[in-house]
Amino acid sequence: MIISTKKGTPLQELERIIKNFECMGLQVTLIRGTDYNVFGLVGDTTKVNVKDVAANPWVDQVTRVSAPYKRANRLFHEADTVVDVNGVRIGGTEPIVVIGGPCSVEGDDQICTIAEAVKNAGAQMLRGGAYKPRTSPYAFQGLGTEGVMDMVHARKMTGLPIVSELMSADKIPEFEENVDLMQIGARNMQNFQLLKEVGKMSKPILLKRGLANTIEEWIMSAEYIMAAGNDNVIFCERGIRTFEPYTRNTLDLSVIPIIKEKTHLPIIIDPSHATGNYRYVEAMSLAAVAAGADGLIIEVHTDPEHAWSDGAQSLRPEKFAQVIEKCRTVAAAVGREMY
Amino acid sequence: MIISTKKGTPLQELERIIKNFECMGLQVTLIRGTDYNVFGLVGDTTKVNVKDVAANPWVDQVTRVSAPYKRANRLFHEADTVVDVNGVRIGGTEPIVVIGGPCSVEGDDQICTIAEAVKNAGAQMLRGGAYKPRTSPYAFQGLGTEGVMDMVHARKMTGLPIVSELMSADKIPEFEENVDLMQIGARNMQNFQLLKEVGKMSKPILLKRGLANTIEEWIMSAEYIMAAGNDNVIFCERGIRTFEPYTRNTLDLSVIPIIKEKTHLPIIIDPSHATGNYRYVEAMSLAAVAAGADGLIIEVHTDPEHAWSDGAQSLRPEKFAQVIEKCRTVAAAVGREMY
Amino acid sequence: MIISTKKGTPLQELERIIKNFECMGLQVTLIRGTDYNVFGLVGDTTKVNVKDVAANPWVDQVTRVSAPYKRANRLFHEADTVVDVNGVRIGGTEPIVVIGGPCSVEGDDQICTIAEAVKNAGAQMLRGGAYKPRTSPYAFQGLGTEGVMDMVHARKMTGLPIVSELMSADKIPEFEENVDLMQIGARNMQNFQLLKEVGKMSKPILLKRGLANTIEEWIMSAEYIMAAGNDNVIFCERGIRTFEPYTRNTLDLSVIPIIKEKTHLPIIIDPSHATGNYRYVEAMSLAAVAAGADGLIIEVHTDPEHAWSDGAQSLRPEKFAQVIEKCRTVAAAVGREMY
């Protein structure tokens, strides 16, 4: 951490600042200049908060040099982490995983039909929302436990591990028992209480990036889960909020090389929520694979026009199968397999 | 709701769409053009989801004409709602309320000292965080129950109603018993499960705007709380995330006339989190009062440099008193009183 | 400027970097840590480009401590600059200036009628676009020279100095002769060639903030004009682009205390373009005055519904007069006069 102080900061104040950091076990070096002074802190600065240091009115700027995360940090864990989701392995040099399924579980028939379809199309996992985060209290809120059990039935029929969104801590026992991969949605990325709780689960976590969260904040949310004991975190980019109205969100694919550089965890891409439009899902899936993603999560519905939610961004199973085939050739081109 | 379909949409499809909406009890009018068709829906469209309609590949654009919220809507509730927080009334033509206090409760002494100071400076309520949403799992997470009880003690000493952030549903009994105004933080604005739960509380709710949430989404979150039975919602703008690095967030004061036009609920402003810098708090407080805010929530600390969190944006009590005095003259200039 | 290098940077490379900066006349101090090294540069670093330094693969982070601007910098010019626009003085402790007028000059009659109206309402200057930046090539592009001459006529009739947007360098002679205050529009804020050219003019410049430009970039654009010889720059905030659709742009009033802290130049606010909606202009004007703005520029039209551009955000003269009266009381409340 590097701290600069303003011109004219009294010597006494400089000494007080130095002593303060030394008490925290940090080594402090001072550079005195004509216009400003600079302190360099050496040691474990993860507990020092940038904004707290900036509270001192003599402090001008505070810059963090070493990353504020440890468990997720590639520096301290060189090898890629491979996460096992009920037998399907994600990350490292494992094949690229495809997760398909509807936005919402609408009933046993629907989810079992779609599960068969996505399996036949080439997917390795089934997604489906039983608890739905909806902007409006008047919109369909999900089938709840019934939806979870429909997913369990679909897994039984197809053998596909299941992914579903966990929206509150009180459902953790239900999810721990029934669901294979717990999705933490974009709107809960900084629901820190929930992160701490899922950190105690034994099942892996799919951590979606928040609407307007920086990559560093995203990694810090993974760090919350890991700090609580659960190292099986998979990142999922689903687009960020910008000024552009043609797409629902702006898909930020540069996170793929960045997450792989800074952390050792897998990352998958959700082109459906990112674009909000089924017409752009193929192009963004191919791009994600080319950029090095470890997997894709794509919305699939047998009757998108009558889907209970997010039909506009869902692919029909035939189209989904085509997208997977095209991804397979791109994956080969970048030296990666697909299941 | 207005829906346009693409050139060449088959007549049969148009008829199917019309029948579909008529089944939902809506009246449909069709305008046929050479290049496109337009449907106008008349009736209660709050249950129709824009994105679901857009799933039909023949649909080009969907525009909502009437607002998707009802309980918060000024159209159906002309009079201003005044919220009573343990005797302090906010909204309508009531005096402007000032809430002061530290970011975090750091102990009984600290909060009682600051409570006396903010009361003497002219504040009507005390803020203080006992459960803290922190980006890092290694940062101070708040004193928890102990912090809440310290707040209760400070209220006993000063008579000031207390405001504190509620981060998870399991603490609702503790907050219902002890806290006067429940703050839902920016990161939880779309934690829909939590919104539903606080909607069942008897105490009023302070609903902060999310980092990157639109005004409509914000009103919809209030609608969640109101739909669950709690009409005592106060909006709080605390800045949105933009590309500008000089401020922590960008304070959007235009929400004041907009919230007052579209809803009947009170709105207060948090210049401390918005700017992230004590030097800009006064100017933004005066601006908020001039623009018609019903209140201010300002971070105050007796020793900002050693605050356990957010010291950089905290005012000392003397400065806080000056800001209130200046606000008083601006309030008078716009025909509003302060307590 | 502070530069940190990665763990394992060879000594030889560190020495090469130090020599490189010393050749530029800078004094370099090195802090060696176990995990990284930090260089502090002391001296005139305005010519050192952050991104160029970052090109070295051993470099991890580069932080600028001293601001990259000199002429606009309050540090080197403590007193407020007051800009004289053909007799109307803006900035410092001068009265708050109000500029009113239509988005576009639509003809001699229109502009003269509006000029009389804004003068009677209490404005000190007349705005009117003769060259219009329009998103569509098919939209009205302005009356050009005819519009400028209509403005000149309106000035003759009312005595109000005139403000108009200069869109290209070839019109500089026309503007130098006829216009009192040259507006550089948001879309041209980083049209560096134009900035250099207007820097050679003798008339003052009104520099609007770009749609998505940081405050630092904005000050650097003022620095371009000043470096070319023209110190009479007035900043104008007109809202930035965000994700919020209820307003045309998001008005960032925190720029007022920031610009006054970092520079010595005046700043005025444009609530009309910022909100894009006449209903929110009054609230934002009052807020701007309360926050310390040196002036307001407001769109006024006698017949907004038939305005050739931007009618939705224009006030009628009666309303404009009311807004000025209300601003006057707020100005008095913050210890400032209005003309």
Place this chain on the structure above:
Amino acid sequence: MIISTKKGTPLQELERIIKNFECMGLQVTLIRGTDYNVFGLVGDTTKVNVKDVAANPWVDQVTRVSAPYKRANRLFHEADTVVDVNGVRIGGTEPIVVIGGPCSVEGDDQICTIAEAVKNAGAQMLRGGAYKPRTSPYAFQGLGTEGVMDMVHARKMTGLPIVSELMSADKIPEFEENVDLMQIGARNMQNFQLLKEVGKMSKPILLKRGLANTIEEWIMSAEYIMAAGNDNVIFCERGIRTFEPYTRNTLDLSVIPIIKEKTHLPIIIDPSHATGNYRYVEAMSLAAVAAGADGLIIEVHTDPEHAWSDGAQSLRPEKFAQVIEKCRTVAAAVGREMY
């Protein structure tokens, strides 16, 4: 275009609005509802400005159904446009083009050396800035005419067509004579005077997307050039400005399928400016090719650490050659050739 009016709009006003549009040659259909009225306009609405219609205080919402652009519109020009840049063809089913070169021309030796290197690496065109848009007036501003002539020399030696940024209309004769592809930079995307002028040139235009411009505004800027007579426009995405600090900009690859759907013009991607970091250029290049880009423009420098600008995002020629080879396999995977 669809216009809705507020509850209670007088019949007389509705009639006035209808007459107004009928005078513009548009056919108007009115849907009367209990809560609102809706007008559907049929005909050529490209000249109707949304904001002007919204100026009527009875108007609630205005939605554009047909796109505001014609010449760039795929609807009226189904076939892909292929742009010929001095013999290199871009767009449609032509091979993917790679443009390489330094950010700035630094002298004859430098540009000729790099030109040979990028040619050997497999590029078809040479980029190099002679006039540089720099945030600071104190930064290197480009070699100007000398730089252009150095580029001409490099073309002579290698046969590669040259691309360079045109920053002002006064240099058009110089560029028309010497440069093969005129780059309009992000900061000038809405410099409408310059767009009109380059619309009269006979050489093709590379139109970069503005920092914070929507796709529709970008297409409208192409429409400006085309309306002035120049149909040879190539779009170039270079990242948009968001809240994320890890990358210089956020690369929006979803523009590739969108631009191809809505227009008939080619689109290329600039991963160098988008990410601002050489380490992420390869991944984003591969993603762009997979998503269907017609070309790439990549910064290449033989000595990035000593580049006069933007070294941090430049590839060395060896790395550039590797990226092209990898792109070639991805291109083949998506059924596209590279030169």
